[in-house]
Amino acid sequence: MWRRQQGRFRPVFCGVEELRRCRREQEAALRKARREQQLISKRLLREDIPEEAGGVAAVLGEAEIQQFLRQAQQGTEEKEREKALVHLRQGLQHPETQQTFIRLEGSMRTLVGLLTSNQALLQLEAARCLHELSHSEQPVVAEACLPATSYLLTYLSGHSSDFIELCLYTLGNLIVGSEAVRRQLLPQGIIPALTACIQSPHVAVLEALGYALSQLLQVKEAPEMIIPSILASALPQHVLRLLQPSPKLSPGVAVEFAWCLHYIICSQVNNALLITHGALSTLGLLLLDLAGAVQSTEDTGLELLACPVLRCLSNLLTETAVEDVEGQIEFGDERIVAALFILLQFFLQKQPSLLPEGLWLLNNLTANSPSFCTSLFSLDLIEPLLQLLPVSNMVSILVLTVLCNIAEKGPAYCQQLWPGPLLPSLLDILNSSDTEVVGQSLELLQLLFIYRPEAVQAFLQHSGLQALERHKEEAQLQDRVHALQKTALHG
DSSP, rough: OOOOOOOOOOOOOOSHHHHHHHHHHHHHHHHHHHHHOOOOOOOOOOOSSSSGGGSOOOOHHHHHHHHHHHHHHHHHHHHHHHHHHHHHHHHSSSSHHHHHHSSSTTTEEEEHHHSSSSOHHHHHHHHHHHHHHHTOOOOHHHHHHHHHHHHHGGGGGGGGGGHHHHHHHHHHHHHOOOHHHHHHHHHTTTTHHHHHHHHOOOOOHHHHHHHHHHHHHSSTTTIIIIIHHHHHHSHHHHHHHHHHTTTTTTTTHHHHHHHHHHHHHHTOOHHHHHHHHTHHHHHHHHHHHHHHHHHHOOOOGGHHHHHHHHHHHHHHHSHHHHHHHTTTTTTTHHHHHHHHHHHHHHHHHOOOOGHHHHHHHHHHHHHHHHHHHHHHHHHHHHHHTTTTTSHHHHHHHHHHHHHHHHTTOOHHHHHSEEEEEEEHHHHHHHOOHHHHHHHHHHHEEEEEEETTTHHHHHHHHHHHHHHHHHTTTTTTTHHHHHHHHHHHOOO
């Protein structure tokens, strides 16, 4: 989750242009914060549970590791060799065994030899041993796996979907485990390998691929060294294809690739290219599909997809004027706004922490588009929007920001905002102790006073000046309070 930047002291302002400038500076900080990425994590595939074999697997010493490797390499029966690798793999679940293994001379060479053998069961168990090593938090362990990376890439073009899935998760773990691994994987052709793999018909493979790609997109050097190459490949088109709403859309695959798209957009390398490929259209249709889904199912897992979809749309819209892309998605269609409010109601009931995600998108939709502001009136959505104010300070700030977007469009829009339930809501907010929430309400009042003089009289009649008084000594608010008092009393 992104964090809001702390508000800064700002000088007195009275004009609409000054209001707009100050608020856009604030929103620039918010947009920057929105691009914070998820924490990188690793995933572990384990089909067997050590406890089922009579207890937790023991830590292995050098002699035991050497014995299992020797049995796996020189055993007379395949089952015996496979069993030796199973014991080794279970031992490698312990960090102590991992450290011992990589220090042991020739151990990785032997394991890679088994990985490249012509016996499928031994290959699979050797790959599972590498997978355990890839899950280590120690970069030195990931770097010890360097000799295996080229083979893992090669096997992505194989025929066994289970084996390909295992290789992808292992590569995904290694990618974030060590910069040295990434330096080797790029010239080895990881991007072409992933591009070829994304055309797999197997859902499990695609989900694993989405994980590996998302790991690659999150590393610190991605914007400079990785994402330009990815954008030059066919991967973005395939990602968007896999996000197209259809009966065949896999939720797990969609979640993985929606986050991939989010990381690409956050890099700001070439978002215009994504829009050219139809990213806005795909995301808009996916938003409509999600709104329909939350109305017909109790599956709370839908928020896992809604979050990256909302972020992708929000961040794309910060860089491209809505008017410039209306032809790619029916942005003028009230369905988009209606769908977003369906999701907001769903979040309110099931996942309140995601409300800021939806409101941030609404903010970006209304910031530069009078038609979206009009949709809020035509669909009678101002009151449902105000009902979100008590949820949290962050939600309050974003709701007020959306209302400011509407108010700054001029007198006709302020006339529809006022009168109505807005005045009681703003008076309640002035009783708040949160400086940022109160500050945003002051900006909305300033716009209303400028464009809707009748609002001043109503504000005065409902003890608005007394509500302002409590904030006149607060350093971050006193100048704005003074400006608003001046406007209210002298016009």
